[in-house]
Amino acid sequence: MIEARLTGLDRAEALAYLGVTGAPDGDLSARLDRAEALIMDAARPRAVWRLFAILPDGTLAGTGFAPAGEDIRAHLAGCGQAVLMAATLGAGIDGLLRRTQAADMALAVVLDACAGAAIENVCDNLCADLAGQLAPRHMTGRFSPGYGDMPLAQQGALCRVLDVGRRIGVSLTPGGLMVPQKTVTALVGISETPVSRRTGGCAGCEKYEGCVLRGEGRRCGG
Amino acid sequence: MEDKVILLDGAMGTMLQAAGLPLGALPESWNITAPEKVAAVHRSYVQAGTTVVCANTFGANRHKLAGSGCAPGQVIAAAIDLAKKAVGPGVRVALDVGPIGQLMEPLGTLSFAEAYDIFREMVTAGEAAGADLVFFETMSDLAELRAGVLAARENTSLPVWASMTFEASGRTFLGTTVPAMGLTLTGLGVDAMGFNCSLGPAELLPLMAQLRRWTDRPLLLKPNAGLPDPATGRYAMTPEDFAEALAPALELGVCALGGCCGTTPDFIRALAARVAGKKPAPRPAADMHGVCSASDTAVLDGDVRLIGERINPTGKKRLQQALCQGDMGYVQQLAIAQQDAGADILDVNVGLPGLDEPAVMERTVRAVQAVCQLPLQIDSADPAAIEAGLRACSGKAIVNSVNGEAAVLEAVLPLCKKYGAAVVGLTMDSAGIPPTAEGRLAIAERILDAALSYGIPRRDVFIDCLTLTVSAQQDQAVQTLEAVRLVHERLGLHTVLGVSNISFGLPAREHVTASFLTQALAAGLDLPIVNPGQTAVMAAVAAYRALSGRDRDSAAYIARFAGSGSAPAPAADSALTLAEAVAKGLGEQTALLTEKALESMDELAAVNELLIPALDAVGQRYERGELFLPQLIGAANAACAGFEVVKSRIAQKGTGSVSRGKIVLATVQGDIHDIGKNIVRVVLENYGYTVIDLGRDVPPEAVVEAAIRENARLVGLSALMTTTVPSMAETIAALRESGHACKVMVGGAVLTAEHAQRIGADYYARDAKQSADIAREVLG
Structure with a gap:
């Protein structure tokens, strides 16, 4: 049984989201300590995933859902199966961010960046656990709606297939944005032979350098 | 309803999927396109012993049906009608109502009024179609459930049953606790309450033992068939295991039993056999209050x-x-x-x-x-x-x-x-x-x-x-x-x-x-x-x-006061200037130094000659890359403490203002990522501007209305996602069309200066510091 796990957060990643270069000073380090403690306390990491066979027309078997775009097609090339996954830090983090923005905005921006690093940690842990469970098969990295030419509008279909509302308490706004905000959905290709496409998270993204989202401590959802 | 066991039904979705409904498709559409398959599910549950069936209306709301070509009233009428025909006399048909599928404010964007209206539409359609009761299920937000219960109470005369879905931690995904659920729903006078979904019988029984201490209302329970296999979505329990595990609920006085995800007519049949001839145990009065x-309860003990x-x-x-x-x-x-x-x-x-x-x-x-x-x-x-x-x-x-x-x-x-x-x-x-x-x-x-x-x-x-x-x-x-x-x-x-x-x-x-x-x-x-x-x-x-012995072993007293000598009141550190206090983000010191400064200068001078220059110095270091966002905001917060002193002084005098002008800020319609806008607000406020913050997901007309009402000469808009930039363009167009003379600055991660120009903005603000520079240019 794979459980969603938040085991820590990568401060270098949080600092990168904050646009901080060089070593953080004492004040910032203190805020990072506090933010990390608050997040570890408020986060209720949850994840849901399902394994599907990919039909010749690109549809995931039994769902009527076919990821759209050249980029995801290339990403899944050679994969007979795909994992659909969704992971979230839970609504408590949104509440914590709201409250902290009202009381202490300087801490809030650090919290926001740390929460970004935390959801990345949950996704990394989930994929590591999946890799163990699905071995000896091989996994690609994570690919999310909104990456490359895969439309963000497919978020809704993906969420329905995983029944994310019922399973992990995630819903979409009418504009198609996920709530709780620190939530990630992704597709992972599963192949019998080794794969080299590692677009997992920000680190593997071709837009990593100069990404404006990252510069503001935000992410595109992947 | 408490002196005999009422058998509810099991899963509808599980059954329809087995009959060929694709994952992710709307089960409610089958009320119209495949009514016989839905009716067959109802009949099989009644044959297994169910006496209250839930019509296939769980997601028959305006939001979930959008784009399906079906209206809630039509789907609900068909669902109730087919269910009543399928089950025959002696079996009650419940209008089944699940979560709307959008989260309510402040987490999401759905307002109480909208949620109420969505539920009102469902419950009135249900009553008109002949439903015997309204059954709210799988709710994880108490605020949303309240909207539903009030809609049912105020618009129908049907009995209301309410069931929430909890995690083993004793909280729902949205943080509702069992005591809060019990107290709130008892107060609203629901006719029965309980739990369904998310967990199996073994995990839900301890929560039920807790719930019955907080309410005297009848209790119901519809667990899942254990936990699903993540890879396949299949549930592990057998019907007999399920019935055996659920039967102890009768000893807790639970009077209505059924199943949720993964349960089938076989589960209900096994349950019927297991509880045959048994009665729910009499319950002691609720002893918690x-x-x-x-999510938080103040226990009155x-x-x-x-x-x-x-x-x-x-x-x-x-x-x-x-x-x-x-x-x-x-x-x-x-x-x-x-x-x-x-x-x-x-x-x-x-x-x-x-x-x-x-x-x-x-x-x-x-x-x-x-x-x-x-x-x-x-x-x-x-x-x-x-x-x-x-x-x-x-x-x-x-x-x-x-x-x-x-x-x-x-x-x-x-x-x-x-x-x-x-x-x-x-x-x-x-x-x-x-x-x-x-x-x-x-x-x-x-x-x-x-x-x-x-x-x-x-x-x-x-x-x-x-x-x-x-x-x-x-x-x-x-x-x-x-x-x-x-x-x-x-x-x-x-x-x-x-x-x-x-x-x-x-x-x-x-x-x-x-x-x-x-x-x-x-x-x-x-x-x-x-x-x-x-x-x-x-x-x-x-x-x-x-x-009085309430604080056992004086633990709380000791925790509060241990090591607390007589702490001296903070005094202004004479070695520190106000500019340094601001730069270091020391709010208390800034406030004290502002008070001291006000002994020898008026409020306006304190703002213009001390606070603003202090912030400017920090802003310049930020632009040079010597300081980063958290420090910029820390300084703004510290300056804020100084401004609070000035504002209190002015409020007491009841005259004058140090405001340097009004700015309307909004995160545009469709976008809910507003931390960037909130950062800008804090910085602008601490530069002495009056900010009218309209929040997030703000429709264009609301921005126009506020800009005119407040006679704001500067409007700031934020959008984070590429998908919401068009909404920003619409807002700018609406402002121009209104004829209100104002400048518009825009910001957000996906924007560039060129982009900003293309959608008609006057200024592109790269960051909060730059928004303050723009405000100074426009408003002085």
């Missing part, structure tokens, strides 16, 4: 629960100003500060001449609940404001107050009953405050009788014996204390008392207040209304709890 928000009094504009110029200007940020800070200081419940009073009290009450309750989960006490003399507050409050609130006057009781008690609120009764009537304790007790008895006659339970009646100023009516202090003792001992009711008033007009008030509080606590007071920021008051409560 309190008031709550959606005789221990002291502090009601924070600071959200009350009487005599508070700064709060009056904030309420008049709609500055909810200040109110939120008051709420957070009181919670941090140890309040258990917050009083909310927004009564101010000239203010639309019901509207402001609603807005304030929502703003407070967005950042603070303490239960609330709605404090008003206006029944319309009380109702507005109760409707907005997602939990079980307290109403403050009624008194012994018949007209007041008649106006307010029905509201308390309808919303399930507790009520504070003041021991006074049209003849005034009785001078003796016995006289006050008599009024308390009258209030209690009136409340009982409206169906308000005894434990929800709190009595306030009224504190009179000892400097004016010295003999009354002992009468108040005696009245508290009488109400506590003879009526057994909880008592409320605002204590600060005792010392009005005396020097060193805290000595008198603290001593009076201690005596009142000893007389039986358990809900003092206090300023939790007052150390002497909090110390008196901590000491009382240790002395």
Whole structure:
């Protein structure tokens, strides 16, 4: 049984989201300590995933859902199966961010960046656990709606297939944005032979350098 | 319904998927396109023993059906009709109502009014189609469920059953706890409540054991068939295992049993066999009691629960100003500060001449609940404001107050009953405050009788014996204390008392207040209304709890005071300049230094010659890459403490303003990522601008309306996602079309200067610092 796990957060990643270069000073380090403690306390990491066979027309078997775009097609090339996954830090983090923005905005921006690093940690842990469970098969990295030419509008279909509302308490706004905000959905290709496409998270993204989202401590959802 | 076992049905979705419904498709569409398959599921459950079936209407709401070509009324009519035909006489058909599928404010964007309307549409369609009851299921947000229950209560005469879905931790995904659910739904008078989905019987039984201590309403339980295999979605339990695991629910007095995800008619058949001839055990009366928000409960078990009094504009110029200007940020800070200081419940009073009290009450309750989960006490003399507050409050609130006057009781008690609120009764009537304790007790008895006659339970009646100023009516202090003792001992009711008033007009008030509080606590007071920021008051409560044995082993007292010598009050560090204090993000020092500066200069000079230059220096270092965002905001926050000093000074004088101009800010419609906009707000405010923050997901017309109303010459818009930039362009077009002369600055991660120009903005703000530069250029 794979459980969603938040085991820590990568401060270098949080600092990168904050646009901080060089070593953080004492004040910032203190805020990072506090933010990390608050997040570890408020986060209720949850994840849901399902394994599907990919039909010749690109549809995931039994769902009527076919990821759209050249980029995801290339990403899944050679994969007979795909994992659909969704992971979230839970609504408590949104509440914590709201409250902290009202009381202490300087801490809030650090919290926001740390929460970004935390959801990345949950996704990394989930994929590591999946890799163990699905071995000896091989996994690609994570690919999310909104990456490359895969439309963000497919978020809704993906969420329905995983029944994310019922399973992990995630819903979409009418504009198609996920709530709780620190939530990630992704597709992972599963192949019998080794794969080299590692677009997992920000680190593997071709837009990593100069990404404006990252510069503001935000992410595109992947 | 409690003397025999009612068998509910099992999963509908699981059955339809087995019959060929693709994953992710709308099960409700089959009411129209494949009614026979749905009817077959109902029939198979009835054959297994079900006596209440849920029609296939779980997601038949306006939001989930959007784009399907089906309207809720049509789907619901078809679903109820086919179910009634399938099950025949003797079996009841429930209108099944699941979550809307969008999260409510403040987490999501769905408003209470919209949620209510979506549910209203469903329940009226259900009643018209002949449903026997409304069954809310799988709810994880108590606020959303409240909207549904109120919609059903106010628009139909159908019985209402309500079921929520919990994690093993005892909370829902949205943080609702079992006590909060029990208290709130009992107050709303649902006909049955319980749990469904998310977990198997073994995990849900402990939660049920907890729930029955908080409610006397009938209980229902519909667990999943264990936990699903993540890879395949299949559930592991066999029908017999399920029935065996669920049967102990009868010993808890649960009277309606069924299944949720993964259960089939075989499960219900096994359950029917297992419980045949058995009855639910009789239940002891609920022994737990309190008031709550959606997630936090103030348990009323005789221990002291502090009601924070600071959200009350009487005599508070700064709060009056904030309420008049709609500055909810200040109110939120008051709420957070009181919670941090140890309040258990917050009083909310927004009564101010000239203010639309019901509207402001609603807005304030929502703003407070967005950042603070303490239960609330709605404090008003206006029944319309009380109702507005109760409707907005997602939990079980307290109403403050009624008194012994018949007209007041008649106006307010029905509201308390309808919303399930507790009520504070003041021991006074049209003849005034009785001078003796016995006289006050008599009024308390009258209030209690009136409340009982409206169906308000005894434990929800709190009595306030009224504190009179000892400097004016010295003999009354002992009468108040005696009245508290009488109400506590003879009526057994909880008592409320605002204590600060005792010392009005005396020097060193805290000595008198603290001593009076201690005596009142000893007389039986358990809900003092206090300023939790007052150390002497909090110390008196901590000491009382240790002395009365409530604080076991004085643990809380020791935790609070161990190692606390007599900490000196912070003094202005003479070695530090105001500019340095701002740069280091030291708010307290900045405030003290601002106060000192105001001894020798006026408010405007303090802003223009000290605070703004201090911020500018920090901004320049930020631009050079020597400082980063958290430090920039830290400095802004510190400057904010200085501005607060200036603002209080001006509010007290009642004249003038140091505002450098008004700016309307909004995160555009469709976008909910607003932290960037909030950063800009903090920085602009601390540069001395008045910011009208419209929040997030703001429609273009609301931006136009605010810009015109406030006559703002600068409007700032943010959008984070590429998908919401078109909405920003629409907003700019609407502003131009309105003819209102203003400049527009835009910002957000996906924007560039070129992009900003293309959508018609006047300025592109790369970051918060630059937005302040733009404000200076436009507004000076």
